[in-house]
Amino acid sequence: MSAPTGASRTSVVRAGSAALCLVVCLGAPAACRAEHAGPTRGGQIVVAERTPPSTFNPVLAADAQTHAVVDRLFADLIHINRRTLKTEPALASSWSVSKDGLEYTLKLRPDLKFSDGHPCTVDDVVFSFNVYLDESVHAPQRDLLLVGGKPIEVRKKDDTTIVVKMAEPYAVGERIFDSIAILPKHVLGEAFAKGALGRSWGVDAPPESIVGTGPFRLHENVPGQRIVLERNPHYWKEDGDGGSLPYLDRLVFVTVPSSDAEFLRFKAGEIDMMSRLSAEQFAALSSARGYQTIDAGPSLEYNFLFFNLNDLNATSNPALAKRQQWFRQDAFRHAVSAAIDRAAVVAIVHRGRGEPLWGPVTRGNAMWYNSALPRPARSLERARALLKGAGFSWRKDGALADRDGTLVEFSILLQATSVPRGQMATIIQNDLAQLGIRVTIVPLDTRAVLDRVQRTRDYDACILGLVDADADPNVGMPVWLSSGEQHFWNPSSAKPATPWEAEIDSLMRQQISARTFADRKKLFDRVQALLAEHEPMIFLASPDILSAARAGLANFKPAILPHYTLWNVEELYWRPAPGR
């Protein structure tokens, strides 16, 4: 699922992990010696979230802040490693797929226990899937568990084995099990039977009632101030030496409403790590002592400019209909794209810590990145030739006019709260002024922007950003399918408006049931090529994931999938240091 905000995908560390280790060891030999002596147990880390979680019920968790906390309390059967982007065993120790790709057999780990000491069994797994699939629960992840429009079937085979049947082959494969929390039937069974599961485990629930299989369990919740998690003594995961995890005793979340406030508190020592830093914050910390700052590479976020290509009633808004005549021309969109200085976007907006984009997949997502896409440098001459070829001309004062002599001017909508996208708009405004196009920037609040784009469709152009929640192209279905809500240039269409959109629809549907990665890659490469050929979205740039922690925190390995820094919280520990 993609979210229109501005926040995240996965990362490949720019230098390899070996190189990173070398740098760390050169920079802090004492720390490296301590690391080799073995991890230290105990202590706590304090992290900040913008808002407190809206629930402790993992089935109902929808926003990133809630997931940050809840995902530490619960575990899934198969987990996507946020760093390698590959699946790995979690509560299920192994799994196999039938030849026809319709049946998955998962083996549960032996002796699993919930955080209250109660055994976690196959019955709990079946119960959990029943909860997620129950329509009356309204789980946001329910849609992900529908394959070919039908819910998956989960049944118990024996005391350690679960069989999952799908209606048709599903290319996403075992990734479907990621982030589906296994729930305790002995705690929630009664509430579910009564249809009251949606009211269970709200933010006012007693801490001891929240029971999961994650590395931590809830210890204290002071609403609006802090949430304290304590080590789960029954956690199933072990470190390489067979020692129990997690190493830390406590994990504390404090509510800090802005990135600036979080940064100041981090520098004051009140917070131990920051998941996302702005490039300027990162630059300030990189030159300071006592911190480890890591650029995890391009994120899964892509920012883009798009034009209103909706099929609107020309009589209701003739001025917009006139402008849409320009927007519909491939040559016009290509000219705008050619005039935009993506290098300046990266240099100014991301202070060099980002990647210019010509497609929706960043280098951070190496598996799906199409390296064959054309990535032309900025060229005003090419832009001018394209416009000239499409019948546009320039007046004496340098302003661009169409065939009818109408001056080419339009407005760009954007979210007022997004400083980076505001800066992108200012750069684009200046770039297009050099083509003689006058651009007005219209900052609105996020809800108003989406309302105009998805409902009233009363706008010229818009800058938005999407963050893929997974590296798999399947999460982009709502964006690339012409019927998708996030098919922003013409959302939720009854049928594809152009032949190339019809082709993208077909390719996206084929890739979801293709059996091999190579087949899927070929199909998705073609989708990316079609997007580059027609540029319904003019891709701009992707920021790197920039994170920081105190120098003494070991195993700090930011990833490009959320949660960027807590994904391996069970492995984090403090290196012994005087005074700590």
Next chain:
Amino acid sequence: MITARRAVLLVVIAVHAIVLSAPWVAPYDPAEQQRLLAFAPPSRLHVIDAQGRWHPRPFVCAIEPSADVPFRYTENCSRTYGVRLFLRRTTAVGFTTRRTLRLVGVDEPGAMFLLGTDEFGRDVFSRVLIGARISLLMAIAAVTLSLALGVLLGSLAGYLGGTVDAMVSGATELVLALPWLYLLLAARAAMPLSLTPTEAFVIIMVLLGAIGWARPARLVRAVVASARTNDYVTAARTAGASTAHVLRRHLLPQLPVVLVPLALQLVPQFVLGETTLSLFGLGVPEPAPSWGTLLASAQRPQVLVDAWWLLAPVAGLIGICVMYYTLARTLRPGPLVSRL
């Protein structure tokens, strides 16, 4: 000897002359982006070169971006550019170029940023000057509008009394009781958001004027209401003078004494009003610079650490406020010092 009042007046006239001629005084076009020189610090004007020789004409050294750290620059005084008066600069507009006369500047490829540059490499000094022009002109126009409304409504209420007075006074109380800043924000948010800089200028000016009429109206009403009971007014009315005549001949001439200081207090208040709107993205849109949009880009604490010069509009705002309030005080009777 120059009196304090005259000195303040001279300062006010000089500041307004500079601000009004901003497009000519500003060394650069305020929207011109020199992206390779983003966040460049204020240029240092030199009079002594590397060999220790004096130069009567100040000069700037070439600035070069640091190879390692983004937005760090070093001066290279092996290449210098003398500051020149009355020079022509070429600005690109679309695919044509425009040559404009500038009061001061240096020859290209030299760059003279008196107050540094912002994140897009735009000259902050030019933007502050042009921004001052937008903010000040808008405030003065809005004050004129609110005074016109205030005089009209206040004099009618004060002279006619009765129902008209009750209605105008009630409306005045209501407007004064509302927090004007929030009222302004709400009213602006209800307007169309996609506006050209000129449309935005007019709308904000009208909004400021429409919300700011209450104080002048109350003042005018009080002056007119007290004056209309004077014997000479009664005599004129007894002699058959019309309402318009009495207002024009006897009552309105008394107003400048109270209205001028009030107007002088309203100007900085309206400048702040416009700045606040622009700060929240509801003012004059980019690329037109107003002090509010300039300050909006300086909101992040790290920017203030790295590029303190972006706070220049704050100094401008303080200067404008002090200047206008001082002028308002000097125009009152009594020694200046006791008023200060």
